[in-house]
Amino acid sequence: MTSDLSDVIRFISDRISDYEKPEYMSKWADKAMKELPSRRYALSSRDSKRKRWKRKSKSISDRIKWVLNKVEKLEDFSLMEKLQLAFIFSRPVSDEFVQLLKDAKFKIEQDKKKRIRRFSTEDESIIRFSDHEARVKYFQGVLCRTSTIQKNKNLERMSRQKKQSQQAVANETPSPEVSAATNEYFVIRYISDRISDYEKPEGFTKWCQKAMKGVSPRSFSCMRASVRDKLGRIEKLDGFSLMEKLQLVFIFSRSVSDEFVQILKDAKFEIEQDERNRICRFLTEDGSIVRFSDHHPNVKYFEGVLCLNSNLQKNANK
Incomplete structure (x- = not known):
């Protein structure tokens, strides 16, 4: 994974920690590209055309999804941050990652697609649950209008x-x-x-x-x-x-x-x-x-x- 892609995921992770419902990945990728200072993702004159910008945004979104499908291998992120990323963006997780969570005393439930439908911390200070309905997506905590x-x-x-x-x-x-x-x-x-x-x-x-x-x-x-x-x-x-x-x-x-x-x-x-x-x-x-x-x-x-x-x-x- 490139350092630029890691920067995008870090940008997103730092802003979704308190959200409880599935968020819109494409919108978050678009937000990161517009706001990160990195030249690669900054909006330049060449990228100003709408179609080209959308293609680039979708490419970043797809790459993030691929990385999150192997979230246990993501470096420089805490276990809670990895869990929140996989949950909020409705990504399936491996048995290896589930075992890491259970070893850390998280309570975990998965759906048929291996997405985490419910989790709670050991002291239940954090509880999240979702059925990951495809038509129900939020952005920054607000249902997409x-x-x-x-x-x-x-x-x-x-x-x-x-x-x-x-x-x-x-x-x-x-x-x-x-x-x-x-x-x-x-x-x-x-x-x-x-x-x-x-x-x-x-x-x-x-x-x-x-x-x-x-x-x-x-x-x-x-x-x-x-x-x-x-x-x-x-x-x-x-x-x-x-x-x-x-x-x-x-x-x-x-x-x-x-x-x-x-x-x-x-x-x-x-x-x-x-x-x-x-x-x-x-x-x-x-x-x-x-x-x-x-x-x-x-x-x-x-x-x-x-x-x-x-x-x-x-x-x-x-």
Whole structure:
């Protein structure tokens, strides 16, 4: 490997250490070529033509992928840096590299293509997981806007917000704080309307607390149990769309019945379950929505933010 290529990989590695989702290799190669001071990769007058620049960028990207396919042989990079590079760019890894990681007390899971789908450090201060969906790529932590999935997601969000606004005006629904104490439907509706865009498991109790402000502790415990029971039989929940039901059980890591899974498959959802019958991955037919999670008990969010009182966050703060 040339020193120039090593410089490009170092440039990228130093900037992706905190990312948790697969990144777009070509965009990173392009960024490195534009910003590195090396003359070989700097944008010169000869390279200013768009087609020539794209060819050069793709060539660098392909060479990096080839190097990362043998990431254990990469010199002057720490084991964690090598692992992050292989994970973030969805590269398959050798048995030799996996053994090095396990010897260093990393927990490793691979998919059928030998890509690392989940890893964690010994103290679980770092946990990453991904299904490496080909259509879902990020750049600098942001979902690529040019992708079909992002365009569809934006259109869906705008349509949903408009519909909710019109419905609120037409129905004049009583506030959830007032209704929650008397009907679990209002609690579930309140929560469902606010979690539709979240991608990671949320804290169930915290959401119940938010929906039932001012309710006595005894009433809260009873209502929370009732809501949990409803989610345990999600296929029988009336007044909610299939997508809303799916998002509820996914976000709150609930087990689902074979009946509900069949309903989803009939609606052309791609569904994968874990050994506890929780949905660990789902995908809409057009690929506009993709969710995946290993439902780790120590990894819970609230309103999209990692819970500060979780064991994972405590370890990360040390």
